[in-house]
Amino acid sequence: MFALHPAFPPTSHELGSLPLCQVRLQLDARYSWLVLIPRVAGAVEIEDLDAADRATLLEEVVLAGGAVRAIGRALGRPVEKLNVGQLGNLTPQLHIHVVGRRKDDAAWPGPVWGVGTAEAYDADALAAALAAAKTALGL
Amino acid sequence: MFALHPAFPPTSHELGSLPLCQVRLQLDARYSWLVLIPRVAGAVEIEDLDAADRATLLEEVVLAGGAVRAIGRALGRPVEKLNVGQLGNLTPQLHIHVVGRRKDDAAWPGPVWGVGTAEAYDADALAAALAAAKTALGL
Numbered sequence: 001m002f003a004l005h006p007a008f009p010p011t012s013h014e015l016g017s018l019p020l021c022q023v024r025l026q027l028d029a030r031y032s033w034l035v036l037i038p039r040v041a042g043a044v045e046i047e048d049l050d051a052a053d054r055a056t057l058l059e060e061v062v063l064a065g066g067a068v069r070a071i072g073r074a075l076g077r078p079v080e081k082l083n084v085g086q087l088g089n090l091t092p093q094l095h096i097h098v099v100g101r102r103k104d105d106a107a108w109p110g111p112v113w114g115v116g117t118a119e120a121y122d123a124d125a126l127a128a129a130l131a132a133a134k135t136a137l138g139l
Numbered sequence: 140m141f142a143l144h145p146a147f148p149p150t151s152h153e154l155g156s157l158p159l160c161q162v163r164l165q166l167d168a169r170y171s172w173l174v175l176i177p178r179v180a181g182a183v184e185i186e187d188l189d190a191a192d193r194a195t196l197l198e199e200v201v202l203a204g205g206a207v208r209a210i211g212r213a214l215g216r217p218v219e220k221l222n223v224g225q226l227g228n229l230t231p232q233l234h235i236h237v238v239g240r241r242k243d244d245a246a247w248p249g250p251v252w253g254v255g256t257a258e259a260y261d262a263d264a265l266a267a268a269l270a271a272a273k274t275a276l277g278l
Binding site for chain 2: 045046047051054055057058059061062065066081082083084085086087088089090101108109110111113114
């Protein structure tokens with residue numbers, strides 16, 4: 001039985017579910033950033049998914065990339081590069097980060113993970129980001 | 140026509156090619172680390188690959204994960220966690236990092252990219268890593 005790890009809710013907002021993954025907006029206004037969590041109990045590594053789920057996963061990563069670009073446009077900060085990462089060194093439940101990067105962002109050209117402190121969204125920006133992401137994801 | 144970006148040869152050693160990707164050993168003895176470069180001209184993001192190549196890509200990522208574990212065993216430092224990253228903020232040609240992590244490694248629990256300076260392999264360890272990776276990859 002799939003259950004979301006308790007580390008996710010305090011740092012991200014649920015957008016809904018695609019065929020494989022729950023999709024969440026990372027609550028860090030510095031970046032257009034989605035997190036995909038395959039709804040497969042016990043999965044830690046990509047190799048823990050079967051081949052069909054792995055194929056679905058990468059399609060959902062591509063879809064999330066489009067949604068990240070949509071968030072960036074909605075917030076007036078168009079995405080210049082996508083970064084995709086599956087780390088899980090701190091939160092073991094399998095999850096994939098899809099992050100929109102810009103040359104003027106807080107961590108460029110390094111990775112975003114572990115750099116500085118998340119900045120809260122203001123209410124208008126959060127609503128715009130959620131709406132843009134949901135439309136792009138068909139949720 | 141696919142051509143390898145010149146940033147790769149100074150920092151990695153070619154192991155051979157899978158159906159989609161050229162596979163290279165990252166020349167940093169701190170980590171068991173492979174880099175996959177899809178042999179598709181002009182690809183920058185995962186979305187630049189067609190759906191068939193995307194499915195192949197994730198299978199090659201899983202295969203590379205097994206090879207990274209094999210390198211870790213060969214060097215007496217078994218891998219405890221896999222990290223997969225597609226960044227490309229500095230080198231635009233699409234490439235995917237598959238990195239074996241340990242709680243005692245130089246960057247744990249943060250990401251490896253941009254942390255410290257690569258350490259050269261000594262000749263024996265390099266030969267052992269290359270042999271283990273080639274066997275695991277069937278190359």
